Amino acid sequence: MKIKTQTTMAVANFTIESAIKQKQDLSYLKLCEVLFFLQGYYLDKYQQPLIDCVFKSNVHGVINEEIISEFKFYGPGNIESPKINLDFSSFSLLHGGEIKSYQEEVDLPKIQLEELQKVTQTLISKPSWQLVKVIINHRTHKDPVINELSETLGYGRTYEYAEYTNSEIEQCFADNKKWLLTLDPK
Numbered sequence: 001m002k003i004k005t006q007t008t009m010a011v012a013n014f015t016i017e018s019a020i021k022q023k024q025d026l027s028y029l030k031l032c033e034v035l036f037f038l039q040g041y042y043l044d045k046y047q048q049p050l051i052d053c054v055f056k057s058n059v060h061g062v063i064n065e066e067i068i069s070e071f072k073f074y075g076p077g078n079i080e081s082p083k084i085n086l087d088f089s090s091f092s093l094l095h096g097g098e099i100k101s102y103q104e105e106v107d108l109p110k111i112q113l114e115e116l117q118k119v120t121q122t123l124i125s126k127p128s129w130q131l132v133k134v135i136i137n138h139r140t141h142k143d144p145v146i147n148e149l150s151e152t153l154g155y156g157r158t159y160e161y162a163e164y165t166n167s168e169i170e171q172c173f174a175d176n177k178k179w180l181l182t183l184d185p186k
Contacts, residue, residue: 003046003112008053008066010104011035011116013082018120026079028071029060030128033135036062036164037123037180038116040173043166050116055169056161057142061132063161122183134176140168 015034019026026034035051042050055062071079082103108116123131135141144159164172173180 001046001112003042003048003050004107005048005052006050006106006108007104008035008051008064009070009083010106011038011051012067012070013103014106014116015120015124016079016082018117019079019124020081022121022124024124025128026124027076027128028067028074028079029063029076030131031071031079032062032064032067033128033131034120034123035064035067036135036169037131037173038119039166040169041119041180043170044174044177049166055164057144057164058161059144059159061135062164119181122181125183126180134180135172138172138175140164140172 012031012035015031015038016026018024032055035053036055039049039051039053039055042048053064053066055064070083074080106113106116142162142164144161
């Protein structure tokens with residue numbers, strides 16, 4: 001079965017709405033972890049990615065720069081709403097007009113959407129610390145490297161984060177599939 005590749009923000013919005021409906025905690029770091037494992041699920045099951053994005057290794061597990069830049073203002077707290085975009089194309093200061101709001105949404109057929117919903121709900125039910133532990137303890141995890149040049153030049157300590165390949169994401173998911181796809185009782 002062919003899966004249409006989705007944008008990072010479409011799947012993030014879908015995940016945020018699922019977490020809100022389930023009354024589950026979802027910080028921006030946990031969102032990165034859930035998206036990482038959703039990507040792994042689709043790579044394992046369909047041999048193709050769900051999301052067109054890059055995941056990077058981090059001391060806290062895994063990060064996605066688009067998610068970090070969009071939702072980091074929530075800090076360690078829960079994300080309270082999906083990302084809303086504003087369209088100013090039919091608005092001008094001189095002539096007025098309308099500012100339209102919209103959000104990116106997942107574009108999948110109903111049966112694939114239901115599958116995504118089920119897997120997403122299962123992953124959201126897992127505590128963030130357990131998802132991180134699975135990522136960090138897996139053989140594909142890469143520790144961030146200290147950028148010594150920036151420290152030498154007096155810019156403070158900065159890190160370089162290695163990117164995960166789709167193969168590494170798939171391996172991490174496949175090796176932990178049974179636990180990841182088991183719904184935790186409340």
